Structure formats: C-alpha cells, structure tokens
Amino acid sequence: MISMTTPPTNPLFANPLFANPLFARLDSAERIxxxxxxGGFDIYAGLPVALSLLHQGKDVRLANLSFSALEGLPVDAWLAPDVAVITPETSLHQTYFPERTLAQWLELHHYPSTVHAFAxxxxxxLRAAYxxxxxxxxxxAVVLVDGGTDILMRGDESGLGTPEEDLTSVAALAGIDVPERLVVxxxxxxxxxxxxxxxxxLENIAALERDGAFLGAFSVPRxxxxxALFVEAVAHAQKHTPDHPSIVNGSIAAAVRGAFGDVHFTSRTRGSxxxxxxxxxxxxxxELEGLARNCAYLDRIEHTHLMRQVSSAIELFREEISRRPPRRIPH
Incomplete structure (x- = not known):
C-alpha cells in the first residue's frame, strides 16, 4: 500500500489531477x-480538441481521411500525392464533401479555413502523404481522432466495427517520427x-492503462x-449534407445537448x-505508439498500398485466430 506521504517515483504521476494529460502533453507543441x-466526418469529432488548441493560440492544421471523390479535384489542389488542400471555394461536383463543408463553417466563424484531405x-x-x-x-504534434471506438480494437474481438481506415491511419503515423503522436x-x-x-x-482501455498508454478521459460540455461550437458545426454539416448526415457526430452532438435514449435526428437510423x-x-x-503496439494485426497491413488490401489482410488475420466473445456491461 502506498501511504499519502510516499513520494511518487513513477513519471506518470508528474501531472496533477487538475491538469488534463492530453493538453499537458501538447503544452509545449507549437504546430499541431x-x-x-x-474517414467521412471524423474530423468533426476532432473539433472540440482543435478549437481548444486554437483558442490557446496554437498553430493548428486540420486533415481528414476522405471518402469524397478527390480524383475530381483540379491539379493545383494537391499539396502532394494523396493529400489535397481543401478551402471553402474548392470545386468538386458532389454534395457529400465533409472537408469542404467544414472549411465553409470555419470561414463563417473566422477560423483558419483550410482542411486537408487524404485519399x-x-x-x-498514406504515410507518405502524412x-x-x-x-x-x-x-x-499529431492528434489522430476517431468518432467512435473502432480505433481501440485489437483485432481479436467478436466484432471490429469498421477498423480499416482507423488502423491504416494509426499504422501510417506509427512509422513517422513526430515529438508527440496522440489518439482521441x-x-x-x-x-x-x-x-x-x-x-x-473497456477491457482494451484497461490494458492500455496497464501499458502506460491511456491518458485519461474528459467530457465536452455544451x-x-x-x-457549443461543436454542436453548431454538426448542425451546419447536417443542413448542408441532408442526404448523408453523420450518424456518429449527430449522436455525439445529441449527447452534448443532453439528449438521452432512443433519440433520432436522421432517417438513416430509422428502424434501429x-x-x-x-x-x-x-x-x-x-499515446499512439501504445495503441499501435496493442493492435495484433498492424504488421499485416504495414506494406499495403490499397484500402482493399488492408481489408483483405484483416480478414485473413481474423480467420487464423480465436476471438474474444462479447463482454456484457453489468446493469
């Protein structure tokens, strides 16, 4: 038992309780x-963190793995192969374009309005583009954000959700030397x-805690x-993408507003x-490094060039292993 007078020797004790570990890790970073x-609207899930960093005076850049038809962009939109610079005026003839929709919202609120889109x-x-x-x-410093929990799947769970894009992003950044690489x-x-x-x-988060990779949790109150800005940005996106609004961010925004239970905000969830x-x-x-270390199939996707190769590698891995059954949360 550790007494209250025992001086801490573990460096993880360096931050006091009132200092959020995520933002403490980013305190010395200048360009984040x-x-x-x-993919999809995942960058919206990163808005609370990104806006907080902007409000602290940080130089913050935004990027998103895109589901849009980026091949239709003009040549001068490309910063490098597989990464494009999207502004409020970027021309792409489709209504589903979360990166441009976010850029337009940012411009309305006088924030830097460039959003980069990864193919x-x-x-x-993807690593070369990053x-x-x-x-x-x-x-x-890089903060990789997932709307949902797919990114926390190790690979041996009963169901993985849709981890292909999430873990491709993790693997890409795991091979790049940046002073801080974090996941939210x-x-x-x-x-x-x-x-x-x-x-x-929850079992995976506990394992990441034991591994020293879990940096705690915090809420996003309205x-x-x-x-408040996150809720507004999601409402703006739903208005401008009426045929395919984000279920994930709509759910998060509803939770931030205090909604509870079987609350629907789009016909896409009808029947569920x-x-x-x-x-x-x-x-x-x-910590991204710890998260990558705990993914059992990351080495299988390391040399992929196409997303369908990632999917195939994960499927093959899943055929070779035994899977943990679902774990019920007591209630």
Whole structure:
C-alpha cells in the first residue's frame, strides 16, 4: 500500500489531477495537426480538441481521411500525392464533401479555413502523404481522432466495427517520427450498431492503462465554448449534407445537448434503436505508439498500398485466430 506521504517515483504521476494529460502533453507543441482517422466526418469529432488548441493560440492544421471523390479535384489542389488542400471555394461536383463543408463553417466563424484531405489509400501511400503534410508545416504534434471506438480494437474481438481506415491511419503515423503522436476517441457506445462490444472496449482501455498508454478521459460540455461550437458545426454539416448526415457526430452532438435514449435526428437510423447517453461526449486519450503496439494485426497491413488490401489482410488475420466473445456491461 502506498501511504499519502510516499513520494511518487513513477513519471506518470508528474501531472496533477487538475491538469488534463492530453493538453499537458501538447503544452509545449507549437504546430499541431488534428486529423480524422476513419474517414467521412471524423474530423468533426476532432473539433472540440482543435478549437481548444486554437483558442490557446496554437498553430493548428486540420486533415481528414476522405471518402469524397478527390480524383475530381483540379491539379493545383494537391499539396502532394494523396493529400489535397481543401478551402471553402474548392470545386468538386458532389454534395457529400465533409472537408469542404467544414472549411465553409470555419470561414463563417473566422477560423483558419483550410482542411486537408487524404485519399483513401493503404498504409504506405498514406504515410507518405502524412509525412509530406508534416514536413510542409513543420508539425511537432499529431492528434489522430476517431468518432467512435473502432480505433481501440485489437483485432481479436467478436466484432471490429469498421477498423480499416482507423488502423491504416494509426499504422501510417506509427512509422513517422513526430515529438508527440496522440489518439482521441469520442463517441463511446456509438459503434454498437456495427457489432462492437463496448465491454471489450473497456477491457482494451484497461490494458492500455496497464501499458502506460491511456491518458485519461474528459467530457465536452455544451456550456464550454468548444462544446457549443461543436454542436453548431454538426448542425451546419447536417443542413448542408441532408442526404448523408453523420450518424456518429449527430449522436455525439445529441449527447452534448443532453439528449438521452432512443433519440433520432436522421432517417438513416430509422428502424434501429439508439441509446444516446452522456458517455458519448467523453474524449478518451491515448499515446499512439501504445495503441499501435496493442493492435495484433498492424504488421499485416504495414506494406499495403490499397484500402482493399488492408481489408483483405484483416480478414485473413481474423480467420487464423480465436476471438474474444462479447463482454456484457453489468446493469
């Protein structure tokens, strides 16, 4: 037993309780990249952190693994192969374009309004694209954000959700030397409709804690400036993408607003039972290196160039292993 007078020797005790470990790790960083890991609207899930860093005076760049048809962009939109610079005026003839929609919202609020879009590629080209972006802006910290909990799956769970893009992003950044590489997962419980057992998610977080990679959790209250702006940004995105609004961010925003239970905000969820709850507004933070170390199949996707190669590698890995059954959360 450790007495109250025992001086701490573990360096993890360096931060007092009132200092958030995620932001403490980013305190000395000057140029930070906040990136959506899983495609679609994932970069919106990173807005609370990104806006908080901007409000602290940090130089913050935004990026997202994109599901949009980036091949239709003009030549001058490309910063490097597989990474494009998206502004409010970027021309792409489709209504589903989360990166441009976010850029337009940022411009409305007088924030830096550039959002970078990564092509949906395998680990090797995505790493090259990340490296080009990091070198262009001299980035000294990366925060990779997942809307949901797919990014926390080790590979042996009963259901993985849709981890291909998330873990491709993790693997790409695991091979780049940046002073700080962190991961944030927000939206606990959302991935249940994709077969994720959140009892196993909690088991994985406990393992990451034992490994020294878990940096704690914090909520995004609507009474904060960042929380209110996040809710507004999601509403703006839903208005401008009426045919395909983000279920993940809509759920998180509903939780931030205090909604609870089977609350629907889009016809896309018709016929399913939702469980909107306060845990969805929690941000769980991790060291990327530890998260990568705990993914059992990351070496299998290391040399991929196409996303379908990532999917195939994960499927093959899953055929070779025994899987942990779902773990029920007592109630």
């Amino acid at each position: 990249l906040v990136a959506g890991a899983g 949906r590629v395998g680990v090797q080209p 490296r080009a972006l990091i070198e262009r802006y001299d980035i000294d 997962s927000i939206g606990f419980g959302i991935d249940a409709h994709h077969g994720v057992s959140h009892g196993l998610v 009474t904060t400036r960042e929380g 039972e939702l469980f909107i709850n306060p845990l969805m507004s929690l941000c769980f933070a991790f």
